[in-house]
Amino acid sequence: MAFEFKLPDIGEGVVEGEIVSWLVKEGDAVHEDQPLVEVMTDKATVEIPSPREGVIVRRVGSEGEIVRVGATLVVIDEKGDRSTKAASGAVSDAAIAGKAGSPGGAQKSARAQQKDTARSRSHADGSTRQPATPAMRRLAREMGVNLDSVAATGPGGRVTREDIEAAVRAAPGRSAGAVTAQTEERIPLRGLRKRIAERMVRSKRSAPHYTYVEEVDVTSLVELKEKAQEQPDSKEKITYLPFIIKAVVRGLESHPLLNATLDETTQEVVLKKYYNIGVAVATEEGLMVPVVKAADRLSLRDLAANIQRLADDARAGKSRLEDLQGSTFTITSLGALGGILATPIINYPEVAILGVHKIRLRPEYVSGSIEPRHIMYLSLSLDHRVVDGVIGAQFTADVKRLLEAPEQLLDQ
Amino acid sequence: MIEAHFPLRQVLNENGEIVSRPPVLSREEQVRLYRSMLRIRLIDERMMMLQRQGRVGFYGACTGQEAAVVGSAAAFRPEDWIFPGLREGGAALMRGFPLLDYVSQVLGNRIDPTKGRQMPCHYSAPAANYVSWSSCIATQLPHAVGAALAMKKRKTAAIAIAYFGDGATSEGDFNVAMNFAGVYKAPVLFFCQNNQWAISVPMDHQTAAETFAVKAVAYGLKSLRVDGNDVLAVFRETQAAVDEVRGGGGPILIEAVTYRMGAHSSSDDPSRYRDESVTEQWKARDPLIRYRRYLRGLGLWNDELERLATHEMQEELAATIQSAEAAGEPSVQTLFEDVYSRKPWHLVVQEREG
Numbered sequence: 001m002a003f004e005f006k007l008p009d010i011g012e013g014v015v016e017g018e019i020v021s022w023l024v025k026e027g028d029a030v031h032e033d034q035p036l037v038e039v040m041t042d043k044a045t046v047e048i049p050s051p052r053e054g055v056i057v058r059r060v061g062s063e064g065e066i067v068r069v070g071a072t073l074v075v076i077d078e079k080g081d082r083s084t085k086a087a088s089g090a091v092s093d094a095a096i097a098g099k100a101g102s103p104g105g106a107q108k109s110a111r112a113q114q115k116d117t118a119r120s121r122s123h124a125d126g127s128t129r130q131p132a133t134p135a136m137r138r139l140a141r142e143m144g145v146n147l148d149s150v151a152a153t154g155p156g157g158r159v160t161r162e163d164i165e166a167a168v169r170a171a172p173g174r175s176a177g178a179v180t181a182q183t184e185e186r187i188p189l190r191g192l193r194k195r196i197a198e199r200m201v202r203s204k205r206s207a208p209h210y211t212y213v214e215e216v217d218v219t220s221l222v223e224l225k226e227k228a229q230e231q232p233d234s235k236e237k238i239t240y241l242p243f244i245i246k247a248v249v250r251g252l253e254s255h256p257l258l259n260a261t262l263d264e265t266t267q268e269v270v271l272k273k274y275y276n277i278g279v280a281v282a283t284e285e286g287l288m289v290p291v292v293k294a295a296d297r298l299s300l301r302d303l304a305a306n307i308q309r310l311a312d313d314a315r316a317g318k319s320r321l322e323d324l325q326g327s328t329f330t331i332t333s334l335g336a337l338g339g340i341l342a343t344p345i346i347n348y349p350e351v352a353i354l355g356v357h358k359i360r361l362r363p364e365y366v367s368g369s370i371e372p373r374h375i376m377y378l379s380l381s382l383d384h385r386v387v388d389g390v391i392g393a394q395f396t397a398d399v400k401r402l403l404e405a406p407e408q409l410l411d412q
Numbered sequence: 413m414i415e416a417h418f419p420l421r422q423v424l425n426e427n428g429e430i431v432s433r434p435p436v437l438s439r440e441e442q443v444r445l446y447r448s449m450l451r452i453r454l455i456d457e458r459m460m461m462l463q464r465q466g467r468v469g470f471y472g473a474c475t476g477q478e479a480a481v482v483g484s485a486a487a488f489r490p491e492d493w494i495f496p497g498l499r500e501g502g503a504a505l506m507r508g509f510p511l512l513d514y515v516s517q518v519l520g521n522r523i524d525p526t527k528g529r530q531m532p533c534h535y536s537a538p539a540a541n542y543v544s545w546s547s548c549i550a551t552q553l554p555h556a557v558g559a560a561l562a563m564k565k566r567k568t569a570a571i572a573i574a575y576f577g578d579g580a581t582s583e584g585d586f587n588v589a590m591n592f593a594g595v596y597k598a599p600v601l602f603f604c605q606n607n608q609w610a611i612s613v614p615m616d617h618q619t620a621a622e623t624f625a626v627k628a629v630a631y632g633l634k635s636l637r638v639d640g641n642d643v644l645a646v647f648r649e650t651q652a653a654v655d656e657v658r659g660g661g662g663p664i665l666i667e668a669v670t671y672r673m674g675a676h677s678s679s680d681d682p683s684r685y686r687d688e689s690v691t692e693q694w695k696a697r698d699p700l701i702r703y704r705r706y707l708r709g710l711g712l713w714n715d716e717l718e719r720l721a722t723h724e725m726q727e728e729l730a731a732t733i734q735s736a737e738a739a740g741e742p743s744v745q746t747l748f749e750d751v752y753s754r755k756p757w758h759l760v761v762q763e764r765e766g
Contacts, residue, residue, distance in 0.1 A: 005465075006466070007466075008464070008465065009466070010466075010679075012470060012679045014679075044679065044680060046464060046681070047464065049464050049465055050465070051465035051467065129765075131744075134762050134765065137765055
């Protein structure tokens with residue numbers, strides 16, 4: 001075997017060295033540790049000893065020349081190997097590449113190279129990935145380069161900065177500058193999207209919002225809902241929403257300021273003596289808010305049936321105009337997506353909106369012990385021009401109390 | 413003038429002749445001291461060679477200072493704790509740190525107890541009561557004092573030994589440690605290897621004092637100077653100091669006067685900043701040569717024993733290097749271990765990307 005000995009980093013972070021004098025000639029037999037060459041770096045002048053025993057078949061570089069760390073210094077024909085011609089041809093290429101190329105390109109010690117083959121990058125999922133440092137992964141992401149398509153030249157087969165830059169240059173029709181420019185698409189703001197935009201802006205501009213968040217232990221409600229679902233005669237899909245609407249309506253009855261609008265022209269608060277509850281529904285076109293009319297007069301089952309019809313119509317694009325008008329209070333829920341809490345935007349000109357969040361099973365301290373409990377957050381946004389914090393808090397406390405003892409919500 | 417108060421204590425002069433009372437040591441113990449020095453010398457030579465061949469990233473040899481390291485380390489008990497400075501790897505070996513671990517640490521391979529994370533040649537041998545080296549100068553000195561105070565509070569018989577170089581005496585930590593140790597009578601031995609050079613800074617640029625031993629006076633510590641190239645003197649003086657520290661007599665500073673015969677490290681070239689003809693003078697005071705002369709005179713050593721010991725140690729070293737090089741690198745996964753008890757998310761992400 002012909003062994004290519006490459007200039008090691010003989011200092012700390014040395015990148016190149018000058019050949020001061022050769023201590024062996026081509027054709028010389030050398031033993032391990034025999035000094036081969038004297039090299040001067042910016043830190044020290046040192047003798048480089050041979051790591052192998054054999055015959056020097058090739059020296060690369062003459063005295064006074066600069067050799068980069070990682071470039072071949074000598075080729076040693078280890079005992080019993082005669083096939084040196086091909087090897088020496090290959091070496092001169094490697095040496096030239098090492099000299100002309102970047103330091104990263106050539107910085108590969110013989111040891112690191114041997115290891116490259118041993119290191120297979122198999123992952124648990126069976127895929128293989130290019131090894132690269134987090135910094136280089138980030139650079140590749142920023143440059144829009146697929147790491148797996150980059151030819152790696154770093155130690156241990158790692159992708160270097162130069163490799164990524166080379167991949168960027170090689171990509172057809174893309175200059176390094178153009179790659180970082182993001183492509184764009186323009187979508188006209190039309191129809192429902194435009195209406196949503198206008199209403200959100202109006203709400204946020206006119207109503208100083210604040211959001212009050214409370215957590216509710218809905219363990220009993222979860223059990224109750226499961227029981228209700230088990231009833232054989234149930235046609236409707238029972239969700240939590242009918243219960244929540246019931247609790248909200250009771251709360252609104254006690255705190256009429258939240259079931260109101262502010263008439264800005266007359267500077268009057270208009271208390272509504274009816275309870276039309278808007279229910280935010282996500283559709284393909286965007287957010288819609290169909291309205292459950294006279295919610296205070298509906299049974300749980302009627303509420304469920306109403307919600308289902310309104311939501312189905314909204315998603316199918318079949319909502320009637322009157323279904324989308326006249327709400328006095330709005331509830332917004334993302335259902336299973338739910339999140340922890342939010343800062344809902346009030347459905348203008350109402351003064352309050354209730355966000356309902358995901359129910360999570362959590363360990364809770366209940367009368368002296370830790371128990372698994374179902375916990376849900378409520379986020380209530382209010383128009384501070386009309387409703388002060390204490391009233392919002394009282395309303396939320398009422399809703400919480402009702403939801404925590406939900407048998408009170410059952411139809412009489 | 414001050415130097416007169418801190419005479420350089422010697423047992424052997426440069427010719428290996430006895431000039432004062434030698435320590436009481438068996439024949440085996442006397443030979444062991446020599447073999448320990450020889451072993452370090454051979455390991456250092458080999459490691460520097462591997463560094464030049466690109467097989468090791470970095471190395472710092474202790475060449476010229478073997479007597480200071482071996483003579484002092486031989487005087488400690490196994491339960492004592494060593495807080496090394498730089499160049500006391502030999503002390504770890506004497507306390508049972510395996511040669512394979514030593515070489516593996518320099519290589520940073522899969523066996524390396526520091527998992528390839530430490531700088532090469534910065535050993536950590538907790539099983540040998542030997543704390544990790546730190547490249548930061550003098551940080552180990554307050555650590556040693558703190559550990560010594562803990563030993564005192566627990567009423568154990570152990571003491572702490574802090575090694576450091578002449579350069580460390582210019583650090584705040586040195587002065588903090590000396591003062592604290594003095595006030596609280598911590599059972600700690602400060603062992604200064606004054607090798608004349610802190611990388612490229614000579615002693616006369618390090619201090620205007622004539623000795624480093626004198627610095628202890630201001631802190632109320634006892635101190636003394638010993639010929640650091642005389643292994644018997646180092647052993648005798650360290651043993652006496654250790655006994656006194658252990659007996660509750662308070663901390664002591666020993667200044668071992670020696671010389672760094674080689675480069676600071678594999679990255680250094682001393683011919684650029686010092687007169688190497690001075691180095692040649694010190695080579696004549698080589699601690700191995702001096703002690704070998706003495707042992708020969710006693711009939712405890714000869715050329716044949718030297719040849720056999722060298723061969724045996726080189727064989728052991730060659731086999732160990734072969735095993736260490738074959739062990740391969742630490743797995744990438746080890747990069748994500750040991751720092752946090754629970755891995756934070758950003759490391760989990762990076763580990764997945766790895």
